[in-house]
Amino acid sequence: xxxxxxxxxxxGERQVLCGVSLEVAHGxxxxxHGPSGCGKTTLLLAVAGLVPLSAGRISLDGRDITNxxxxxxxxxxxxxxxxxxxxxxxxxxxxYSLRVAGVAKHERSRRAEEWLTRVGLSGxxxxxxEGLSGGESKRVALARTLAAAPSVLLLDxxxxxxDVELHRQLLSDxxxxxxxxxxxxxxxxxxxxxxxxxxxxxxxxxxxxPD
Amino acid sequence: MAxxxxxxxxxxxxxxxxxxxxxxxxxxxxxxxxxxxxxxxDVTRVLSRQSTLRTSWFAVWMAAASVxxxxxxxxxxxWLVGRxxxxxxxxxxxxxxxxxxxxSVVVSAAFLALLPEPVETSIFAVLxxxxxxxxxxxxxxxxxRLETFDTQLVWxxxxxxxxxSRTITSIxxxxxxxxxxxxxxxxxxxxxxxxxxxxxxxxxxxxxxESDIAVRAYAIGDVGGAAVLSxxxxxxxxxxxxxARSFAHDEDLGLxxxxxxxxxxxxxxxxxxxxxxxxxxxxxMCPIFALVVASMRVGNQWSLGGWRAVISDDVIGSxxxxxxxxxxxxxxxxxxxxxxxxxxxxxxxxxxxGVRGRWLDAIAVSPLLISPVTLGLGLIVTFxxxxxxxRGEWWFVAVVHSIVAFPLAVRSLVxxxxxxxxxxxxxxxxxxxxxxxxxxxxxxxxxxxAVVAAVGLIVAVSLGEFGAxxxxxxxxxxxxxxxIARLLDRTGDIxxxxxxxxxxxxxxxxxxxLLVIDVGGRQPRHSGKESHAPRR
Numbered sequence: 001x002x003x004x005x006x007x008x009x010x011x012g013e014r015q016v017l018c019g020v021s022l023e024v025a026h027g028x029x030x031x032x033h034g035p036s037g038c039g040k041t042t043l044l045l046a047v048a049g050l051v052p053l054s055a056g057r058i059s060l061d062g063r064d065i066t067n068x069x070x071x072x073x074x075x076x077x078x079x080x081x082x083x084x085x086x087x088x089x090x091x092x093x094x095x096y097s098l099r100v101a102g103v104a105k106h107e108r109s110r111r112a113e114e115w116l117t118r119v120g121l122s123g124x125x126x127x128x129x130e131g132l133s134g135g136e137s138k139r140v141a142l143a144r145t146l147a148a149a150p151s152v153l154l155l156d157x158x159x160x161x162x163d164v165e166l167h168r169q170l171l172s173d174x175x176x177x178x179x180x181x182x183x184x185x186x187x188x189x190x191x192x193x194x195x196x197x198x199x200x201x202x203x204x205x206x207x208x209x210p211d
Numbered sequence: 212m213a214x215x216x217x218x219x220x221x222x223x224x225x226x227x228x229x230x231x232x233x234x235x236x237x238x239x240x241x242x243x244x245x246x247x248x249x250x251x252x253d254v255t256r257v258l259s260r261q262s263t264l265r266t267s268w269f270a271v272w273m274a275a276a277s278v279x280x281x282x283x284x285x286x287x288x289x290w291l292v293g294r295x296x297x298x299x300x301x302x303x304x305x306x307x308x309x310x311x312x313x314x315s316v317v318v319s320a321a322f323l324a325l326l327p328e329p330v331e332t333s334i335f336a337v338l339x340x341x342x343x344x345x346x347x348x349x350x351x352x353x354x355x356r357l358e359t360f361d362t363q364l365v366w367x368x369x370x371x372x373x374x375x376s377r378t379i380t381s382i383x384x385x386x387x388x389x390x391x392x393x394x395x396x397x398x399x400x401x402x403x404x405x406x407x408x409x410x411x412x413x414x415x416x417x418x419x420x421e422s423d424i425a426v427r428a429y430a431i432g433d434v435g436g437a438a439v440l441s442x443x444x445x446x447x448x449x450x451x452x453x454x455a456r457s458f459a460h461d462e463d464l465g466l467x468x469x470x471x472x473x474x475x476x477x478x479x480x481x482x483x484x485x486x487x488x489x490x491x492x493x494x495x496m497c498p499i500f501a502l503v504v505a506s507m508r509v510g511n512q513w514s515l516g517g518w519r520a521v522i523s524d525d526v527i528g529s530x531x532x533x534x535x536x537x538x539x540x541x542x543x544x545x546x547x548x549x550x551x552x553x554x555x556x557x558x559x560x561x562x563x564x565g566v567r568g569r570w571l572d573a574i575a576v577s578p579l580l581i582s583p584v585t586l587g588l589g590l591i592v593t594f595x596x597x598x599x600x601x602r603g604e605w606w607f608v609a610v611v612h613s614i615v616a617f618p619l620a621v622r623s624l625v626x627x628x629x630x631x632x633x634x635x636x637x638x639x640x641x642x643x644x645x646x647x648x649x650x651x652x653x654x655x656x657x658x659x660x661a662v663v664a665a666v667g668l669i670v671a672v673s674l675g676e677f678g679a680x681x682x683x684x685x686x687x688x689x690x691x692x693x694x695i696a697r698l699l700d701r702t703g704d705i706x707x708x709x710x711x712x713x714x715x716x717x718x719x720x721x722x723x724x725l726l727v728i729d730v731g732g733r734q735p736r737h738s739g740k741e742s743h744a745p746r747r
Contacts, residue, residue: 050637070640071648083638087656096652097642148642 001025002047002152002184006210007056009046016042019056019210022186022203024152026061029178029185031195034205040188041080043205044154047186048077060151071100076150080157082141084129090116090140091125097148115143120173135166142174146181155187159194171197226560226571229553229617236614237578240589244438248592253435258443262423267443270403270419273334277341277402278395284342285349288491291484292350293357296473303488304350305729306495311347312668313499313721314675316692318343319411320699320714321498324505332414340408343498345398346491352397356390358473388458396455400448404582407677407692411699420444421678425584429682434592441585448580499718506711510704517708521716527698527706532713535694538605539674539717542690546612546673551666553613554620559654561621562628572625576618583615587682603685611683612673619672620665627661628654667728671721691717 004022008015016039024030034040045051047058049070057066065073084093095103095112103111109125116124119139124132132140138158145153158174159167175198178185189195195202257263285307291297292304310318322340323331330336364386368378406421418426420440428437476484509516521532557575561568578586590611594601601607631654639649655662677692684693691713698710 045637048637048641050640070637071643071645074643075641077638077641079634079638081634083632083634085635085638085653085656087653087659096639096644100643100648144642 001061002186003057003059004043004047005057005059007043007046007058008054009042009051009056010054011042011051017046020208021210022208024184024186027182027184028201029183029187029199031187031189031199031202032205032208033189033192033195033202036190038205040205041156043208044077044156044186044188047152048075048154049073074150075152075154076145076148077154078138078141078145078156078158080160082137084132084137084140084144086129088129089125090121090127090129090132093129093140094125094143094147096144111147112143115147116140118146118177119143134162135170138162138170142177146177146183150183152184152186155185155189155198157189158187158198159189159191167194174198225556227556229557230574232553233574233578233614233617236590236610237581237586240586240593241581243593244434244585244589245442248434249438250435253439257436257439263440263443266418266420266423267447269417270421271447273337273417273419274399274402274405277338277345278398280338280342281345281349281398282391282395284494285346286353287487288346289350289354290357291487293354293360294474295476295484297476297484297488299488303491304354307350307491308347309495309722309725310344312671312675312725313344314677314692314717315344315405315407316411316677316695317502317675317714317717317721318498319408320695320710321502321718322412323699324711325498325501332412334413334417336412337405337408337417340412341398341402341405343494344408345401346495348397348401349394352394353387353390356387360386392455392458396451399451403448403451404444406582406584407696411696420447421582421584424582424588425678425681428584428588428591434588437588438585441582441588444582444585445580502711502718503715506708506715509708514708516705517712520705520709521712525709527701527709530689530694530697532694532709535689535691535713536716538684538688539691539720542605542609542612542680543670543673545606545609546616547666547670549609550613550616550620550669550673551662554617554624554665554669555658555662557617558621558624558628561625562631572621575621578614579618583611583676583678584682586611586614587679590679591682602683605685605688608680608683608690609673611679612676613669615676615679616669616672620669623665623668624658624661627658631657664728667724667726671724671728674717674721674724 002022002024004020007017007020009017020039020043022030022032022043032040032043042051046053049065049068053066057064059065060073060075085096088096091109091112092099094115095108098108098111113122113125116122119142121136121139121143124136124140129137129140142158159170162170171194177183178198185199187195187198192202288303288307292300318340322336322343326336326339360383364382365378368382373381403419404421405419406425409417409419409422410425413422420443424437424440424444427433427440506517507513507515524531524533557571561571561575564571581589590607591602594607635657636649636653639653644652674690675692676690677696680690681693681696684690689697695710695713695717698706698713701707
């Protein structure tokens, strides 16, 4: 279970999070809605450990992770603009977490291909990042994050900027994939329908703040 | 944007090694040179001398004339490359930049080989050699500006009733003025401080301040006078820079960054374009060709005597060809290693600090203000006794070269660090990469092509550097450019032929370094399957 308790954080001079609290059960998928600029993304970054907290606590399965650095949290995040590594090809991107963990090369490429197949990109392994379309890039980002086997997956506006047909397709693929894997997901989006389609439960960002 | 708060303090220290290096080998020598070796009497003595005025005046008009000739030669090709898409565009561009990175001694030797006897050493030869070097500067600085020029501005002016000459003065000139002025400034300073070319092609009577400094310090032993001259030279360079800034302060006026819209060469333009293309290639290749030919002639006959003499290591005076080769090689390797380590740390700090890194950027380019000869002189008078008597050590030349190339290397690395966005590092962190791991897999990995190119640049600079090496090279262990200049000073057909052989070897060594810059500078399509990052 992911618990976010009374979290405060600032970005530069601006106080962005003032006392946000959130609980997500194991295997649960939660969508957070809100207008742009309200602090949704900052909340995800704080959970991932990429924005320091000025107050509050975050715990995962009973373990306090407030001061654990990002790379040891075991929390995965798909960024809004994917942030694929341009210096690596698709397979190397997907297998990056495995390489960091010291998995052998042969095993790495096998599992990269497995994940690529799962997200519908079988055979894309040796493509370069520049050659990918928006939808493909998103799928690679997803495969890369899932390959790290995170205990919680954070999605920041996962389907923004894709055309209608692609949006629909990817949405149903995501749902099937998460159902199959039983992943714990926190998804942030301004699109209610999208949130409802992915998540079990939707909340307004404003509702996470103290009254 | 998420910025990792803890990144900044950890990266600060990376500026310390280069700063310490620059303080020891630039700031300290300059302070010692002016603090301990210059007296007030030197200042009045040098400044009141007639020859100082004459030399300064010569350096100024010679540099101005060089700028004009350079632009006359370079503009047709620059216009062609900047405005049109045509077959061989990349080649014209690459070939015309060759000149700049060829060693000045080699270019001088090439023109000695090319020009007919009566003008072999004359102001004419000096001006032509300067133009040859600097075609690349004009091309590199002005062509990109032309490329991004929005032609629709001209159309707009035309529909508003502007004549052709009017569009040139009111649309084109304001758009390219900044680039033209900065290119002209670079060319001017380069020619103003020219040493090897003036020394080799100018004959005994022509002197720039730079060559006068060398003569004064080296031949006459007047360190104080030489130091005053270098201060005078630095002051004049600063004045030129300030003047240029005041001309081109509104640099971005009329410039709209648009996707480049290159025209096609059609009809009669095609013929003109072909002419410019062939002309430029000929101009660039001719001296190199003449050099290779000259290396295979002794006196008036075809002979490989020069090559044989070099291979069998005929020592002339104290100059041994093979030792010079070896000396240049090891100097370039050590300078490359030292230079790249320092440039990486400096450029990393500059890019990570953003606006707060501006002062570091200014320090990084500061060695450009101190001429190599002055630097060499300062080092000689500073590191001159007890355990730090390093003047005769071969690696000391490499140290100086790491500094001479430092500003260029830093400048070429800084933009590529900016490709590394903080978010990309965040992405690696979320996937489990530790801070060290992120540095290797994200930062260093992305800048790797730029690093390879910078190494090539430092090596090319080191292979060709003449001013400082001529001050510091111990005889018997000169670097190639110094050996070539010494051989050219002597008479005798076989000696001259040997100089051309060494110059030919140096040309190809530098071309190899340029190839590294070009190939390494490109991001490979399938960027590396293997990883060089350390396992945790």
